[in-house]
Amino acid sequence: MSALAGFLDRYQERESLLHRLDARAKLPAALGFIVAVTFTREGEWLTLALLFAPIPLLVALSRLGAALVLRRSLLALPFVATAIPLVFTRPGDPVFELPLTGWTASAEGIRAVATIMARAWIAVLTAVILVATTPAVELLRALRSLRVPALLISTISFAYRYLYVVGDEAQRMIRARDSRSATIPGARAGRSVAWRAGVAGRMVGSLFVRSLERSERVYAAMQARGYHGELRFLHNPPLPRTDLALGAALVAYGALVQAAAYLR
Amino acid sequence: MTPSFATGIAAGAGLAPGPALHIPDGFVSAPVAAAGWVATVAVVALSVRVANRRLEERAVPLMGVMAAFIFAAQMMNFPVAGGTSGHLLGGALAVVLLGPWAAIVVMTAVVGLQALLFQDGGLAALGANVLNMGIVTIAVGWAVYRIPRLVARDSRPVLLGAAFVAGWISVEAGAIATAFMLALSGTSPLNVVLPAMVGVHALIGIGEGLITAAAIAFVLSTRPDLIPGAAPTRA
Numbered sequence: 187m188s189a190l191a192g193f194l195d196r197y198q199e200r201e202s203l204l205h206r207l208d209a210r211a212k213l214p215a216a217l218g219f220i221v222a223v224t225f226t227r228e229g230e231w232l233t234l235a236l237l238f239a240p241i242p243l244l245v246a247l248s249r250l251g252a253a254l255v256l257r258r259s260l261l262a263l264p265f266v267a268t269a270i271p272l273v274f275t276r277p278g279d280p281v282f283e284l285p286l287t288g289w290t291a292s293a294e295g296i297r298a299v300a301t302i303m304a305r306a307w308i309a310v311l312t313a314v315i316l317v318a319t320t321p322a323v324e325l326l327r328a329l330r331s332l333r334v335p336a337l338l339i340s341t342i343s344f345a346y347r348y349l350y351v352v353g354d355e356a357q358r359m360i361r362a363r364d365s366r367s368a369t370i371p372g373a374r375a376g377r378s379v380a381w382r383a384g385v386a387g388r389m390v391g392s393l394f395v396r397s398l399e400r401s402e403r404v405y406a407a408m409q410a411r412g413y414h415g416e417l418r419f420l421h422n423p424p425l426p427r428t429d430l431a432l433g434a435a436l437v438a439y440g441a442l443v444q445a446a447a448y449l450r
Numbered sequence: 451m452t453p454s455f456a457t458g459i460a461a462g463a464g465l466a467p468g469p470a471l472h473i474p475d476g477f478v479s480a481p482v483a484a485a486g487w488v489a490t491v492a493v494v495a496l497s498v499r500v501a502n503r504r505l506e507e508r509a510v511p512l513m514g515v516m517a518a519f520i521f522a523a524q525m526m527n528f529p530v531a532g533g534t535s536g537h538l539l540g541g542a543l544a545v546v547l548l549g550p551w552a553a554i555v556v557m558t559a560v561v562g563l564q565a566l567l568f569q570d571g572g573l574a575a576l577g578a579n580v581l582n583m584g585i586v587t588i589a590v591g592w593a594v595y596r597i598p599r600l601v602a603r604d605s606r607p608v609l610l611g612a613a614f615v616a617g618w619i620s621v622e623a624g625a626i627a628t629a630f631m632l633a634l635s636g637t638s639p640l641n642v643v644l645p646a647m648v649g650v651h652a653l654i655g656i657g658e659g660l661i662t663a664a665a666i667a668f669v670l671s672t673r674p675d676l677i678p679g680a681a682p683t684r685a
Contacts, residue, residue, distance in 0.1 A: 194567075196567060196568065216573070217573055217574070220475050220572070220573050220574045221480070221483075221574045223475065223476065223574075224475060224476065224478075224479070224480045224483060224574045225480045258569070261568075261569050261570070265472070265473065265474050265477065268477070268632055268637065268638050268643060268646075268647075269477065269632075269637050269638060271638060271639060271642040271643070271646075272637065272638060272639065275639040275641075275642060276639075298636070302476055302477060302637055303476070304476075305475065305476030306474045306475055306476030306477060306572075307476070308476070309474070309475030309476050309572055309573070309574065310474060310475065310569055310572075313475075313569050313572075313573055314569060317566075317567060317568075317569065322567055325566060325567070326566075335495065335498050337498050337502050337509065337510065338494070338498050338555065338558065338559070340510045340514070341509075341510055341513045341514045341517060341555060341556075341559050342514075342517070342559045342562055342563060343514070344510055344511060344513075344514020344515065344517070344518075345513075345514045345515075345517035345518045345521065345559045345560070345563055346518075346563060346567070347514070347518075348514060348515045348518035349518045349521055349522070349563075351518070352515065352518040352519050352521070352522040353518070353521070353522045353525070355522065356522035356523070356525050356526060357525070359526075360525070360526065376529070379528075379657075380660055382528040382529060383528050383657050383660035383661055383664065384660060384664040385528065385664075386526045386527065386528040386537075386538075386661050386664070387660060387661040387662065387663065387664020387665045387667070387668070388664050388665070388667070388668045389526050390523045390526050390538065390543070390661055390664070390665040390668075391664065391665035391666065391667065391668025391669045391672075392668055392672075393519060393522060393523060393526070394519055394523070394543075394547060394665060394668075394669060395668075395669060395672055395673050395676070397515050397516065397518065397519035397522075398512075398515070398516070398519075398673075398676065400515055401511050401512045401514075401515035401516065404511045404515060405507075405508050405511040405512065408511060409507075413507065414507055415506060415507030415509075417510060
């Protein structure tokens with residue numbers, strides 16, 4: 187297996203209740219719960235705490251370990267920068283002034299940013315648990331239960347399958363470039379940024395031609411096996427009622443918490 | 451794992467400074483997320499239908515491998531300065547190579563995979579993200595790529611110039627759309643987020659334009675038959 191596979195495959199093999207649950211129940215449940223989290227209004231700390239409450243339970247049930255889930259949940263962190271200005275621009279009670287800039291942070295601004303970050307974090311935690319307990323193939327098949335057009339699911343499934351192949355090809359090209367690009371420590375390497383972008387661009391062009399030709403070979407191979415425009419999926423096993431009930435329970439809990447918050 | 455491989459992976463995962471347009475969940479309000487879904491579902495449903503009719507039974511293998519290609523092309527980073535690196539978003543490249551309908555399906559697959567499997571962009575926010583990165587970039591990239599070719603003949607410099615500007619402007623358009631969504635959600639004040647996004651992506655967009663044009667130049671030299679309108683005038 188290539189190093190790429192370690193990065194692309196986020197599934198963590200474990201023996202747990204969450205791993206055994208049908209993806210057709212898990213995916214809509216996670217999505218519904220995340221939508222419920224999205225509805226949280228600013229400063230609703232109790233709502234956020236109640237929505238966070240199932241997460242430790244799910245982590246324990248999944249036997250993934252808190253460290254793994256926490257580490258992966260930090261992925262969305264760089265985007266936080268887009269919300270930070272709100273601390274200073276939202277009018278309200280001044281809390282502190284940023285030295286040199288003359289910007290004043292307001293209590294309302296801090297409250298808004300904290301809410302956004304908490305919402306984002308709970309949503310990411312939910313998604314991380316889903317992806318770590320469900321093989322990617324199952325997840326893609328489960329898209330059918332969300333009424334995604336079959337052609338789009340087939341395309342996405344193909345993309346996932348060939349990510350490994352085309353990604354490996356890309357890595358070999360990057361490695362080839364690196365091995366031809368000797369640098370002297372401290373000295374400037376290569377030419378201008380535009381020249382470097384041009385090198386990357388020609389690699390992309392080369393990768394395109396190789397990928398397109400691969401897709402033609404793949405298509406020919408599929409035709410040789412009797413393909414005529416329609417992918418056949420294995421027959422779906424029946425969806426266990428208990429799985430569906432557990433998924434529905436999570437969504438119902440999220441909806442109930444929000445309903446209580448909005449009606450209060 | 452070599453450092454460049456690590457940065458390549460990081461770029462692929464959206465960690466390196468590249469186009470920062472994958473909105474996580476919680477950053478868009480429920481109404482904005484819902485509006486994003488409505489627009490995306492309508493456009494993608496139409497695109498899937500048209501692409502399927504045009505490509506017929508080749509549709510799935512072609513668009514699937516092309517989505518994997520765009521995903522991998524986003525790993526092709528190049529050093530800019532101070533340890534940062536630029537990389538591709540791919541919308542303009544996809545539309546030049548595949549035409550608008552197939553490009554929308556391909557970019558939807560890319561952005562969808564990134565959200566579903568890699569938490570790069572939110573799930574509830576996926577509609578908004580596909581709209582910004584998969585539809586707006588392609589619509590604008592397509593329009594910009596066409597305009598100079600309405601008035602000038604399809605020569606190599608015209609095609610490459612158009613591809614460069616299309617790459618640049620498409621990233622700007624995606625950044626503007628993202629900024630407006632964040633502002634409408636109350637996540638970021640427009641007078642801060644719009645200039646910031648436009649400014650940062652003006653630079654990133656130049657990288658996008660350069661990579662897009664260089665990629666098209668390579669394809670023009672090796673397989674001119676793959677670029678619509680370029681086959682007879684091989685440079």
